[in-house]
Amino acid sequence: MWLPIRVVAHGGHGGPWPCVATVAARLRRQRMEAARRDLADPALCGTPIHAIAARWGFPRAADFSRAHRTAYGTTPKGYRHLALHNPEEEWTHC
Numbered sequence: 001m002w003l004p005i006r007v008v009a010h011g012g013h014g015g016p017w018p019c020v021a022t023v024a025a026r027l028r029r030q031r032m033e034a035a036r037r038d039l040a041d042p043a044l045c046g047t048p049i050h051a052i053a054a055r056w057g058f059p060r061a062a063d064f065s066r067a068h069r070t071a072y073g074t075t076p077k078g079y080r081h082l083a084l085h086n087p088e089e090e091w092t093h094c
Contacts (some may be wrong), residue, residue, distance in 0.1 A: 017086055031056045032071050035064070040083035049076045 035056040038044050044052065050061040053076070058064035068076045 028067075029071075031058070032067060035076075036068070036072065036079065039061055039080040042084060045080075049080065052076075 027086045035052055053064035
């Protein structure tokens with residue numbers, strides 16, 4: 001979806017730049033969710049976490065790890081381990 005920059009910059013409210021942070025936050029959240037799905041995907045269990053992070057726009061592993069911990073309360077490594085070794089799921093080996 002494309003929006004005119006004037007709409008994004010003014011948020012439709014007349015003030016300069018009020019929703020740019022909201023747009024950026026939404027895009028970051030979408031990238032985090034996509035990375036989280038990849039971390040839990042058994043087909044990608046051999047893909048290094050830093051490669052998944054880079055694929056979704058986080059070129060520095062430390063920044064991704066910090067953002068993941070802030071968003072989800074666990075490290076990417078911890079989340080991957082839980083997701084791939086959950087005894088309720090059919091796939092338990094990576």
